Amino acid sequence: MRIGAIGLFAVPSAIWGSTWLAIKYQLTGVAPEVSVAYRFALAAALLAAWCLGTGRSLRFSRRDHAYLVAVGVTLFGLNYVGVYWAEHFVTSGLVAVLFSTIVFLNPIGMRLFFGTPLTARTFVAAAMGVAGVALLFLPELVEARGGGTAAYGIAFGLGATIIASGGNLIAQRNQRAGIPTLAGNAWGMTYGAVVAAVAASVHGVDWTFDAHPGYLLSLAYLALFGSVIAFGAYLTLLRRIGAARAAYTAVATPVIALALSTLFEGYRWTWVGALGVVLAIAGNTLALRRPPVRRKAE
Numbered sequence: 001m002r003i004g005a006i007g008l009f010a011v012p013s014a015i016w017g018s019t020w021l022a023i024k025y026q027l028t029g030v031a032p033e034v035s036v037a038y039r040f041a042l043a044a045a046l047l048a049a050w051c052l053g054t055g056r057s058l059r060f061s062r063r064d065h066a067y068l069v070a071v072g073v074t075l076f077g078l079n080y081v082g083v084y085w086a087e088h089f090v091t092s093g094l095v096a097v098l099f100s101t102i103v104f105l106n107p108i109g110m111r112l113f114f115g116t117p118l119t120a121r122t123f124v125a126a127a128m129g130v131a132g133v134a135l136l137f138l139p140e141l142v143e144a145r146g147g148g149t150a151a152y153g154i155a156f157g158l159g160a161t162i163i164a165s166g167g168n169l170i171a172q173r174n175q176r177a178g179i180p181t182l183a184g185n186a187w188g189m190t191y192g193a194v195v196a197a198v199a200a201s202v203h204g205v206d207w208t209f210d211a212h213p214g215y216l217l218s219l220a221y222l223a224l225f226g227s228v229i230a231f232g233a234y235l236t237l238l239r240r241i242g243a244a245r246a247a248y249t250a251v252a253t254p255v256i257a258l259a260l261s262t263l264f265e266g267y268r269w270t271w272v273g274a275l276g277v278v279l280a281i282a283g284n285t286l287a288l289r290r291p292p293v294r295r296k297a298e
Contacts, residue, residue, distance in 0.1 A: 017256025
């Protein structure tokens with residue numbers, strides 16, 4: 001069944017809006033790199049089983065594998081190691097704010113590597129969206145200016161965002177080369193799990209596992225919904241509308257994360273937060289609007 005662009009936008013936005021909170025349950029007694037390796041190893045196994053069960057080929061050329069390694073390193077490996085470490089130092093909401101800056105990076109990357117033109121509307125929409133998300137978490141941003149652990153969180157978060165933006169561009173190249181989304185994700189997540197495992201070895205962390213329900217349920221949710229389903233929808237959206245516009249899911253997800261925080265964590269609304277929601281939604285709407293079609297003069 002074909003899903004329209006709005007549906008493909010809504011699925012990863014809704015899921016990733018909740019995964020920021022779910023990641024917190026992964027930061028118990030297990031190192032971030034190890035949790036990332038577990039997550040994408042499980043997601044890759046699920047995708048590979050689905051591909052084999054539905055007759056989808058998992059065979060690719062050596063050249064294709066080189067690019068699948070690249071997308072695994074950036075989009076699934078180092079990106080998420082940075083995200084998990086960022087949430088180790090600061091709240092999930094602040095990391096979501098930092099990650100929303102990808103809406104600036106993707107259009108610039110598309111311009112540099114694919115020659116996609118930049119429009120004034122792109123920058124206006126991005127500015128509105130990021131400003132709105134920043135207003136939602138203004139107290140945390142102010143606190144981060146004091147340095148300390150919050151400064152480490154910002155560094156990891158921004159680094160992860162830059163790496164993820166590069167992964168978006170590589171994924172766009174892979175799709176233009178005809179690499180199928182599901183089979184490509186199966187290999188990409190496999191390589192991402194390997195990269196996370198290598199990072200764990202380099203960092204010298206212990207390979208532990210948390211058998212408590214909170215860790216197990218969040219791991220299953222992040223692997224199935226946050227990885228298999230969300231990335232499947234997102235990369236399909238990326239193929240249809242391009243990395244620049246698809247990146248606006250990073251603006252929508254913190255708004256959803258805030259709604260969940262209101263329900264489950266007692267977030268207290270202010271007029272500044274409400275204004276942030278309005279700006280973020282307006283930015284998303286402007287980004288997703290198609291430019292008017294100009295009719296030829298008769």
